[in-house]
Amino acid sequence: MDEPAATFPEEGASADELLDRIDALAGGDIDWRSGRAFSLVYHPDDEALHHLQEAVGRRYLHENALNPFKYPSLVHMEQDIVGMALALLHGPGGSGSLSSGGTESIFLAVHTARSWIEQRRGIDRPNIVTPATAHPAFAKACHYLRIEHRTAPVGADGRVDVEAMAALIDDRTALLVGSAPCYPFGTIDPIPAIAAAAVERGILCHVDACLGGWLLPWWERLGEPVRPWDFRVEGVTSISADIHKYGYTYKGASTVLYRDADMVQHQWFLYDDWPGGLYGSITAAGTRPAAPMAGAWATIRFLGAEGYLAKAAMVRDATRAFQAGVRAIPELAITGEPDMSVFEIGSATVDMGAVGDVMDDRGWNLDRQQGGLHLMVSPYHVHLTDQFGSDLADAVAGHGASRGKAAGYGGIVGHEG
Ligand SMILES: Cc1ncc(COP(=O)(O)O)c(C=O)c1O
Incomplete structure (x- = not known):
């Protein structure tokens, strides 16, 4: 960036000026x-969906889903979305919540597994086993939550080697993970075998369907071959599925779903040991932007x-x-x-x-x-x-020598001092 170092503006700028500036800044965006x-x-x-999303986004620009008692409309939409998602993924009677995206849904599912194994078996420093192709959100969740992350290799077909995965399970393992599909190769892991290994050990099995959750059900209805991956597979206990990917809503909407109606209780954080009264929160974020929730709800019902x-x-x-x-x-x-x-x-x-x-x-x-x-x-x-x-x-x-652009798609830009 060749911007001068930022100083705090003494005077506010006009809306026109700022919009022009944004246009200029965005000139380099994808x-x-x-x-x-x-x-x-x-x-x-x-286009019609886009116009609806703009209208809904404007309508809910300043609302805050942190306090459900103040926004019954948002409670309704969240419950409606979770219900529709469970129906789509064949998990009626289950539970779940919205989150801000795939990473937060995965974080919540990993946290739930940790809380579950602690409650059930008194294990407070568990591990989880994922394929080597699992999204880095699992590594990130383990890093934040101080959980050991074990990774199993994938074969030439891009699917995890379930025997290698099983060999990594021990008494502290809370969760096995498979992707539907994984980001790098778009392959669906052998979910029935992973879930069976979880059932055998009496532990949880999460399917990361952040990418496929809102596409594979339609893929199947189109008659395409789809490997089993959703709640129809016995032993799958939770699924993450992003509405802001193939659900086509704007950013900030994912679902984390549980087969068991009580499982979502592990997500709740309740706290009253401060002067502000009881604080309750079901996601990692406190204040929850309402526009992505309302946008997701309207998008699903529109399509x-x-x-x-x-x-x-x-x-x-x-x-x-x-x-x-x-x-x-x-x-x-x-x-x-x-x-x-x-x-x-x-x-x-x-x-x-x-x-x-x-x-x-x-x-x-x-x-x-x-x-x-x-x-x-x-x-x-x-x-x-x-x-x-x-x-x-x-x-x-006809290409020249590579300019050496590094592999990756996440962010590595920060600001110091
Ligand atoms: C398979 C998979 N899981 C999780 C994620 C993380 O989703 P998000 O970027 O919304 O946090 C992605 C993102 O592309 C993904 O492809």
């Missing part, structure tokens, strides 16, 4: 509206099964076309056996970093992974598949 972005934003290709199914068909068609484009280039390969609309393009012969650089120059924003380039397909992409295929072929045929 242009997701063009569809040439593959993560961060899930472009639903739906309904019909709308989600239509968007899933677009995602499926775009995924097939992208993958056909990759397979038409002999130097490239798709890593593992992706189950959904997320996959990695790798190569044994071509420097994929250099290919990514050419694609960047052509306006595509492909995240780099250790093994190649990452794609996360949205409905809007169905309009861009031919262009993508020809740009990719050009990039493979």
Whole structure:
């Protein structure tokens, strides 16, 4: 950033000035509206939905879901969303809550497992076992909660080796994790085998369906093969599923769901040892922004099964076309056996970093992974598949040396002093 060091403004700026400044600042931001972005934003290709979301966001801009007694509308929406999500994932009679995103849902599920094993077995320093491909949110939750994080390797197909996972379980293990699908390769782990290992040991099993939770049910209804992953699998005790991904709402909405109606009680933090009266909170955040909740509720009810199914068909068609484009280039390969609309393009012969650089120059924003380039397909992409295929072929045929862009998609920018 070539901004001068920030000083506190003596006088306020005008709204016009600030909006102009924001426009100028945002000039360097990713242009997701063009569809040439593959993560961060899930472009639903739906103007009517966008207008509804803007209206709902404005309506709930300043509301605060911290105190449910003051906002019965938000209590209604949260319960309604949890109920709809449980119905969708075949967990009627279960429990759950909304959270701000996948990371918070995972944090809450890990915290619940820790609290559960402490209550049940008096174990206060447990461990959890995840696939090596599990999202870093598990490592982060373990870091915050001082839980040991054990990771099991995945096979060439991109799915966790369940025997290796079972070998990592001991008396302090509270939770086994599988992804549906995992972020790096888009593969669904062998959830029935993971859940069976959990049942055998009498411990919990979480499915991270942050990516797939709001897409796989429609994928299945479209007749696509979907490996078992939801509450229909015996032994799956909790699921995280993000509405702000393939649920197509704006950022700040995820669900954390439990098979057992009482399990969500572990999320509650109640405290009255201060002068302010009883404080109760069900998520990691205290003040909870209402706009994402209301936006998620309106989005789900606006689209309904019909709308989600239509968007899933677009995602499926775009995924097939992208993958056909990759397979038409002999130097490239798709890593593992992706189950959904997320996959990695790798190569044994071509420097994929250099290919990514050419694609960047052509306006595509492909995240780099250790093994190649990452794609996360949205409905809007169905309009861009031919262009993508020809740009990719050009990039493979004529690239220079890699500019050395590091693998990753999270944030490493901070501010000190
Ligand atoms: C499989 C998976 N789990 C969890 C997360 C974390 O979600 P969030 O970025 O909303 O915190 C992601 C994000 O992409 C993900 O792909």
